[in-house]
Amino acid sequence: MTTTEQHINPKLVKVLESISDPEIPVLSIMDMGVVRSAVIENDIVKIEITPTYSGCPAMDVIGDDIKRAMQKAGYKAEVDLILHPAWTTDWITPRGRKALEDYGIAAPLDEEADKSVLLEGKQLVKCPQCGSTNTKMISQFGSTACKAQFQCNDCQEPFDYFKCLK
């Protein structure tokens, strides 16, 4: 597991939690793990965010959303995009994983589970609709860069699986 410290000023947590990923509105950017630091220096809020995927078009929107929310809260904010350390699905919080499942997106398992799917090994990805693990992968690439397409063999529902990234 990749661990890195997040430096978040407690005063800013509430504001940051109110901002969601534009592609997955149920998930706050805090639960997503993309906010790496948020500090107040000389009355200016400095925030570092990291992209989930390099080409993630949501990052520009998230940056703007942060600035707007901070302004509303009475702060002037500067947002920087950092690449290192690279984002991993391990940074999605337990609350975030729950929100994903409730929204109908299967939360990422570990890397071995992702490989197992490809090699037609043990079926581990759980259908967010009926809970069955009798599921199959339709495509490694889904509706956004961070997801793969799955289908449940029991209830037949297609669903998104949040790809494991480590």
Place this chain on the structure above:
Amino acid sequence: MKNKNLYNYILGIADNSLILGQRLGELCGHGPSLETDIACTNMSLDLLGQVRSYYQYGAKIAGDGRTEDDIAMLRKEREYFNVLLVEQPNTDFGYTMARQFLFDVYHFLMLTELEKSTDLNLSAIAKKSIKEVSYHKRFSSDWIKRLGDGTEESHKRIQTAINDLWTYTDELFHQTEADKAMVAEGVGVDVTKLKDAYYEEVNAVLEEATLSVPESKYFQKGGKQGIHTEHMGYLLADLQYMQRTYPNMEW
């Protein structure tokens, strides 16, 4: 420019991804099936995302007021340093996957080394990109096997594509002046050292796919010096059309 070698080195890496990303993007709405269409455009998006990081860094080094967009969109053909492989047309799904596979194996090996670069910007971009590229490689390798070990028709067509594109593989391991300078500084990757591992991996997948490894020893080169195949001009016309028609336009 003070850091001309570093700048050219960055372009050498970034241009491969930009041009391949453009080729994959052409399939948006035209892929053979919905899933493969989405997969190709997803990979395109990853590559373009990576390219932005490289060009932003390049723009900073150039320090002449040019932005990432200027570097991506406003150079002339001879000023692009991508390898010939990535500019080859999509032709059919077999060619698209063969080109992808032959590049992905290289891309993954190169990024594995670039992660160790003493240049912290490049190493950060490599660490980010390699996670995405491992998915690309898995996808394209999988398709090589499915097509090779599929029907008589799919086998024939993927073998033709591999045979045709093989001639562009050796160029991946040629060093430019910028390469040599950057390797000496511990910044760049010595691509000549990746060659054995590359062909070993490629050949193993081809074998599993019941395909034969091309025997031709004749290889094309030139892209890294800006001398491109006839396809490049058309590709750039597409890529640069908006910037040339509406100068300074922004999203």
